[in-house]
Every structure is written in structure tokens, then in C-alpha cells.
Amino acid sequence: MSTTTLLWVFIVAGMATYLIRLSFIAVEGRVRLPAWFRTALQFVPAAMLSALIAPDLLMRDGNLYLSPLNARLVAGLVAIVIAARTRSVGWTIAGGMAVLIAMETLI
Template identity: 50%
Template structure:
């Protein structure tokens, strides 16, 4: 494949991706959202965040091995406590990162 054909293919893929995403943004305001659908959408960001974080906490699957030596477990417990106490996403992320760095330094 020549360089020109490759660049044209990449530009076409980018344009198609943009048009698909833009259609939801532009057309979504014209469609009325039911209260049930709006309630459903409130759970999407926490579900995505959980899906991104879970593989880091459970690297070998659901087996809970080597908990005392795993700094991610300690950071998870601290972040969970901060999340329950403050209900602030920013405070939870900051506390979790600080706890992870501290646990990595302590357990290293």
C-alpha cells in the first residue's frame, strides 16, 4: 500500500469516527430522554471506572493471594474509606494515589 493510500485510509477512518460520535451529540438533544434512561446513564461512569480499576486490584483473577504484600490492596482500602467518608471523587483519587505511593515505598 502506498503512502498516499494509507494516509487517505486513515483520514477516511477518522472522518467516519468523527461523524458517528458527532451524530450522537447533535441528534441526542432532539430526542427526549426518559427518566429511567437518565437514571441508567448515571451509573455508566462508575461502572467504567470500576472496570478500569478492577484488573489492577485483582491481577490474577478473583484469587485473593498475597494481600499483605500487595500495595494496591492497601491503597484500595484507603481510597474506599475516603470515598465512604467524603463522597468526593477528587479526594478519593488523591488519597488512593498517596496511599499507593506510600505503600509502595513501605513494602519495597
């Protein structure tokens, strides 16, 4: 793929992303969205974050890896517990990273 083609792909993808996001901002207040749709929109950030993180925690070399030796999975579970108890982003990141580094060092 040539550099020019790649540049155009980036430009078009960026414009498409911008227009999609702008569409929600532009129609705010002008269009009355159904209550079920507004309720569903509240779950989009959590669903997207889960879709991005879950494969990294659960997969290794393209295979499902559910084991107590899976450092990323254990660190992720510890981070979930810390987040649920403290509601602190800092403690969640620090605790999860500490467990991940410790397990990767020991294993």
C-alpha cells in the same frame, strides 16, 4: 503494519468515535429517549471507570490477586473510604497514593 495503514486506522477510529459522540448531541431535544434509557445513562461513567480500574487493582500477571499484600488493592480500598467520607478528589488521590507508595516501599 505500515505507517500509512496505521495512520488510516487512527483516522477512521477517531472519526467513528467523533460520530458516535456527535450522534447523542445531535439528537438531543429532537428524540425523546425512554425514561429507563435516560436512567441507565447516569450509570455509564461509573461503570466505565470501574471497568478501567478494577483489573489494575485485582490482577497481577494475569491472575486474580486478592491479598493484603496487594498494594494497589489496599490503596484503592483506602481511596474508596476516603472518597466516601470526605467527598474530596484531592484527599482521595493523596490518601490513595500515600498508601500505595508506603506499601510498595515497605513490601
